[in-house]
Amino acid sequence: NAGVTQTPKFRVLKTGQSMTLLCAQDMNHEYMYWYRQDPGMGLRLIHYSVGEGTTAKGEVPDGYNVSRLKKQNFLLGLESAAPSQTSVYFCASSGRLAGGLSSYNEQFFGPGTRLTVL
């Protein structure tokens, strides 16, 4: 049981380049989230998904797109990277486990992707 995994762990882009961050979870969770964390700051929600095929905007969605074609995967895309998008990106998932032992609000986080845009 790997939990939440993120690919890649590090990436350097030039301004204007595009890339996709992949998040995968093996806990059969309904909800998945993408956050960004700037140095010394808290986490800010970019986009989230409440189920396969559905996505919604969070607090800071501009410049990002997401897709959830499969329940276990949540992709975050940057179409034209900007230096302001330099950050650490965390993916998380949550859901009610069998037996109702876990609340929706308990999120399990991946190890993060450190992105630098030059």
Next chain:
Amino acid sequence: LAKTTQPISMDSYEGQEVNITCSHNNIATNDYITWYQQFPSQGPRFIIQGYKTKVTNEVASLFIPADRKSSTLSLPRVSLSDTAVYYCLVGGPAGNKLTFGGGTRVLVKP
């Protein structure tokens, strides 16, 4: 969105109890209160969650007064390994209601 306010930082010593208070004046009826711990270069990790009164698990206690406008995370007998940033999270099942506070940086000294 339920906005949260926490102290920016606090220092403590090994073996002491650490209490961190989070204010969430506009918490909604369906909102839960959840605390996370984050070490450098790692994703946050769930500590404890509650809705009202007191909740205790093997690592912490969470105190929530009747009006639910604040909550206090209590870490008993901290050790050096408890040095981390602690986040107060208020929200419900819908993703757009999840709000991380600014976090409290706790430094445990020997």
